[in-house]
Amino acid sequence: MSAPVLEACGIGAAYGTRRRPVTALHPADFALHAGESVAVIGRSGAGKSTLAEIVLGLRAASTGHVLVHGERFCGAGRTPHAARRHLVQGVPQDAGASLPPRVPVRASIERALARLGVPGDPSARIRAAADTASLDPALLERTPRRLSGGQAQRAAIARAVAVGPDVVVADEPTSALDAATSAGLADALLSLPARTGGALLLVTHDDALAARCDRVLTVRDGVVEQTR
Numbered sequence: 001m002s003a004p005v006l007e008a009c010g011i012g013a014a015y016g017t018r019r020r021p022v023t024a025l026h027p028a029d030f031a032l033h034a035g036e037s038v039a040v041i042g043r044s045g046a047g048k049s050t051l052a053e054i055v056l057g058l059r060a061a062s063t064g065h066v067l068v069h070g071e072r073f074c075g076a077g078r079t080p081h082a083a084r085r086h087l088v089q090g091v092p093q094d095a096g097a098s099l100p101p102r103v104p105v106r107a108s109i110e111r112a113l114a115r116l117g118v119p120g121d122p123s124a125r126i127r128a129a130a131d132t133a134s135l136d137p138a139l140l141e142r143t144p145r146r147l148s149g150g151q152a153q154r155a156a157i158a159r160a161v162a163v164g165p166d167v168v169v170a171d172e173p174t175s176a177l178d179a180a181t182s183a184g185l186a187d188a189l190l191s192l193p194a195r196t197g198g199a200l201l202l203v204t205h206d207d208a209l210a211a212r213c214d215r216v217l218t219v220r221d222g223v224v225e226q227t228r
């Protein structure tokens, strides 16, 4: 197998105070390889979002670190360097968490590209990303408020993909959608590794969706193990 794109090395999380820490995630080791999809499943409160937020660099781990292409991406008490933030991008449960509701989608993506210092022609990147996300390009000119839930989630996928990440982390991206819309979005997400060459880490409560991923990580009371 090829060298991992991303390696989680003993990443853990604790809440509470220094005197009375509460463990949300016990130190976990796992790797993601180019072109693969890995599901993260587990009961509510098990620690799935905590794991996803650490991998994204949104939440500082209390132990361990994350490597991307063998180089430190983030680690205990440290968030990613601005120049490397583009390497791991997220698709949230609600597109509103990654796209401002009153800004046209295209402008939001242009801002993200500028903020992250992504080189190249923004128009070409955005066009290709919309295609990857199966988002009608005409919808790029709308604000998220004028998109359906499924369209907004596709816009969030396009935003994440436009940046050119090596890993996309999606945290329950289909849970707010009806069954038909959810199925279409799942197809778009699961096609990402083949289309982009990157890896997909997909947090889901949907066992059928997890079954379509190449591997499954199960989180039980903050303990992560590979179950398939």
Ligand SMILES: Nc1ncnc2c1ncn2[C@@H]1O[C@H](COP(=O)(O)OP(=O)(O)OP(=O)(O)O)[C@@H](O)[C@H]1O
Pocket (backbone or CB within 6 Å): 015, 016, 023, 024, 042, 043, 044, 045, 046, 047, 048, 049, 050, 051
């Ligand atoms: N800021 C916080 N302070 C205290 N406890 C927290 C905090 N954030 C999360 N937790 C606790 O850590 C545990 C893991 O939470 P997490 O959100 O990662 O679970 P989850 O598996 O994603 O749940 P769900 O499926 O309901 O989203 C839970 O017990 C939660 O209550």
